[in-house]
Amino acid sequence: MALPEVKQTATEARLATLTMPDAGCTRAAREDALARVLEMGLPGRRDEYWKYTRPDTLISPEAPRAALFNSDEPLLFGNLDRLKIVFIDGVFSAEDSDDLELEGVSIDRIEDICCKDIHWAKELYGVLEARGQSPVQRPLAALNTAFAADGVAIHVTGKPSKPISLIYRHASETSDAMLHHIIRVESGAEVTILENGPAASRFNKCMEIDIADGGILHHVRAQGRDHERRAATHMFTRLGQESVYKSFTLTVNGILTRNEQVVELTGDDAVAHVAGACVGDGDFHHDDTVFVTHDAVNCESRQVFKKVLRNGATGVFQGKILVKEGAQKTDGYQISQSLLLDDDSQFLAKPELEIYADDVACSHGSTSGAIDETALFYLRSRGVPVKDATNMLTLAFLAEAVDEIEDAALAEAIVNRLEGWLSRHI
Amino acid sequence: MLEIKNLHVKLEEEEKQILKGVDLTVEAGKVHAIMGPNGSGKSTLSYVLSGRDGYEVTEGSATLEGADLLEMEPEERAAAGIFLAFQYPVEIPGVGNMTFLRTAVNAQRKARGEEELSAADFLKEVRAKAKSLKIDADMLKRPVNVGFSGGEKKRNEILQMAMLEPKMCILDETDSGLDVDAMKLVAEGVNALRDEGRGFLVITHYQRLLDHIKPDVVHIMADGRIVKTGGPDLALEVENNGYADILAEVN
Ligand SMILES: Nc1ncnc2c1ncn2[C@@H]1O[C@H](COP(=O)(O)OP(=O)(O)OP(=O)(O)O)[C@@H](O)[C@H]1O
Numbered sequence: 001m002a003l004p005e006v007k008q009t010a011t012e013a014r015l016a017t018l019t020m021p022d023a024g025c026t027r028a029a030r031e032d033a034l035a036r037v038l039e040m041g042l043p044g045r046r047d048e049y050w051k052y053t054r055p056d057t058l059i060s061p062e063a064p065r066a067a068l069f070n071s072d073e074p075l076l077f078g079n080l081d082r083l084k085i086v087f088i089d090g091v092f093s094a095e096d097s098d099d100l101e102l103e104g105v106s107i108d109r110i111e112d113i114c115c116k117d118i119h120w121a122k123e124l125y126g127v128l129e130a131r132g133q134s135p136v137q138r139p140l141a142a143l144n145t146a147f148a149a150d151g152v153a154i155h156v157t158g159k160p161s162k163p164i165s166l167i168y169r170h171a172s173e174t175s176d177a178m179l180h181h182i183i184r185v186e187s188g189a190e191v192t193i194l195e196n197g198p199a200a201s202r203f204n205k206c207m208e209i210d211i212a213d214g215g216i217l218h219h220v221r222a223q224g225r226d227h228e229r230r231a232a233t234h235m236f237t238r239l240g241q242e243s244v245y246k247s248f249t250l251t252v253n254g255i256l257t258r259n260e261q262v263v264e265l266t267g268d269d270a271v272a273h274v275a276g277a278c279v280g281d282g283d284f285h286h287d288d289t290v291f292v293t294h295d296a297v298n299c300e301s302r303q304v305f306k307k308v309l310r311n312g313a314t315g316v317f318q319g320k321i322l323v324k325e326g327a328q329k330t331d332g333y334q335i336s337q338s339l340l341l342d343d344d345s346q347f348l349a350k351p352e353l354e355i356y357a358d359d360v361a362c363s364h365g366s367t368s369g370a371i372d373e374t375a376l377f378y379l380r381s382r383g384v385p386v387k388d389a390t391n392m393l394t395l396a397f398l399a400e401a402v403d404e405i406e407d408a409a410l411a412e413a414i415v416n417r418l419e420g421w422l423s424r425h426i
Numbered sequence: 427m428l429e430i431k432n433l434h435v436k437l438e439e440e441e442k443q444i445l446k447g448v449d450l451t452v453e454a455g456k457v458h459a460i461m462g463p464n465g466s467g468k469s470t471l472s473y474v475l476s477g478r479d480g481y482e483v484t485e486g487s488a489t490l491e492g493a494d495l496l497e498m499e500p501e502e503r504a505a506a507g508i509f510l511a512f513q514y515p516v517e518i519p520g521v522g523n524m525t526f527l528r529t530a531v532n533a534q535r536k537a538r539g540e541e542e543l544s545a546a547d548f549l550k551e552v553r554a555k556a557k558s559l560k561i562d563a564d565m566l567k568r569p570v571n572v573g574f575s576g577g578e579k580k581r582n583e584i585l586q587m588a589m590l591e592p593k594m595c596i597l598d599e600t601d602s603g604l605d606v607d608a609m610k611l612v613a614e615g616v617n618a619l620r621d622e623g624r625g626f627l628v629i630t631h632y633q634r635l636l637d638h639i640k641p642d643v644v645h646i647m648a649d650g651r652i653v654k655t656g657g658p659d660l661a662l663e664v665e666n667n668g669y670a671d672i673l674a675e676v677n
């Protein structure tokens with residue numbers, strides 16, 4: 001079926017600025033992805049899935065400028081022992097990165113997986129993204145598969161002693177970056193993946209995660225604080241039997257962010273938690289779009305998303321739990337809440353449940369509200385100044401999401417970032 | 427210590443006058459009790475003194491050691507020495523009781539230009555005081571008042587009071603919802619704080635609390651005014667005969 005003309009034109013204009021990397025064995029996957037893009041077209045304002053977020057600046061031929069954010073706060077995760085992999089405006093920097101050697105894991109750049117003949121990687125690149133195109137289309141992810149110029153393939157075979165930390169630096173005000181990472185966690189292996197930094201003026205990131213039976217992956221991400229940066233990210237995660245996936249994202253500032261999480265529980269007794277906390281002041285639009293599919297027995301999924309908004313900031317949550325036929329004993333939970341610090345900000349939520357099994361427990365809830373005045377007075381009546389009391393209540397509001405981070409040091413780093421934002425903005 | 431003169435208060439949002447000329451002075455070292463029928467304005471008085479929003483003072487004054495309370499923010503009043511044990515203590519999910527207490531203690535110290543309490547000293551003090559109120563370690567760790575029973579909430583108010591050592595303690599029906607033993611604990615907590623430099627205003631419906639916390643003065647409040655003031659015997663009279671006689675006599 002032919003695309004509407006506007007969509008066709010916009011898609012062609014964007015594609016005209018991109019060149020497919022000459023990437024050997026991922027070439028076929030990239031060609032397939034490009035075919036998907038051509039068939040779907042890039043997201044448009046009329047698309048139902050983009051009802052609350054305007055995709056215009058995410059698909060425009062050029063990335064809008066974004067000033068760099070300078071801060072004298074200590075580096076995030078700065079005092080943690082971790083293996084650093086640095087990308088500057090979407091380009092791997094060997095100079096700034098650690099040696100990619102660590103016991104229990106092998107790490108390669110996507111461009112090297114062919115010459116090194118890394119089988120698992122060839123079988124994963126573009127595969128989960130392609131699976132994730134139905135029942136809802138995600139053209140920006142297909143675009144990424146086709147054109148991402150860099151990224152890493154992480155193969156976890158043991159329990160590496162420290163987290164793998166992907167650091168995304170933003171250096172040029174006009175940078176337009178695309179990264180594609182693939183991660184395979186083998187049976188019984190366990191890893192923590194960290195991501196932080198603004199990455200670029202416009203960032204399109206796709207991550208495909210395949211967790212084998214009994215594998216565990218923790219993911220903690222903090223998206224950079226540059227006020228004018230834009231990001232569209234996708235994480236496609238497939239879980240095997242008794243595997244665990246726990247993901248937390250902190251978003252502080254950013255003019256436009258769309259984070260999609262597509263999670264598929266395919267093995268019995270698997271557990272997937274996706275959580276996010278975002279704080280925005282003024283020109284801030286943050287969209288969490290989550291799709292969790294239960295396709296096995298006795299799995300647990302949790303979605304916990306909290307947004308603090310002020311001065312006209314907008315928060316969006318589109319979250320779905322799909323329980324397929326036969327996915328009995330599913331335990332699905334979803335909560336999305338916003339704390340509106342004034343009357344100008346807004347929260348748009350579309351929680352959905354679709355259930356085809358009869359023995360399941362699924363709950364979802366979405367709320368939007370202001371600071372609890374009674375609690376605020378109670379704190380102040382004990383001598384806590386109004387600003388500190390507001391901060392305490394704001395952090396308390398975010399706590400349920402932050403509590404999803406299991407590691408205490410990582411949680412503390414995230415809370416510090418939140419406190420930094422609160423001290424600057426409230 | 428606390429001086430309230432001709433205090434008139436209405437609701438901010440409505441034309442409803444609640445306090446209609448309250449006159450009351452609590453001297454340092456004294457315990458004053460206020461009794462009075464439901465809806466007479468006792469809690470309103472306590473809220474206005476501690477600075478809650480939603481009320482408008484249309485006439486009169488309230489001072490603490492000469493300083494104008496009505497001009498101050500709630501946290502300034504707290505630092506100046508006002509403490510209100512709430513009739514309905516507030517639940518605050520996500521804020522740990524211990525964190526809350528320490529933040530409050532140190533915020534007040536800071537406001538008064540005193541040094542903050544070290545984590546170790548604070549812990550020692552809070553543990554000792556919690557123990558005497560039979561508040562267990564688990565309650566200290568939990569979010570403020572969340573899932574506490576009615577009596578536990580009231581004891582938690584007294585713990586806060588003991589930690590903050592305010593000059594002027596206002597207790598709004600701290601006895602309601604307490605069992606006999608808890609009432610004794612609370613009374614002991616209050617009595618332990620009684621000294622020459624501190625004033626108390628105890629709002630209650632029952633003589634029973636006053637058996638344990640012996641008041642120096644008892645006031646009866648009705649329809650937004652103090653209508654009668656007397657000694658401890660006045661509380662007994664209310665206990666035995668209710669308010670009908672007193673109100674008839676006043677009118
Ligand atoms: N925010 C408010 N909105 C409407 N009415 C109010 C408000 N605050 C107080 N009132 C009214 O003012 C009057 C006094 O209330 P207050 O709570 O001070 O009484 P009280 O003496 O403490 O009563 P009780 O013994 O039942 O605790 C009541 O009629 C109450 O309904």
Ligand SMILES: [Mg+2]
Binds near residue numbers: 469
């Ligand atoms: Mg009352």
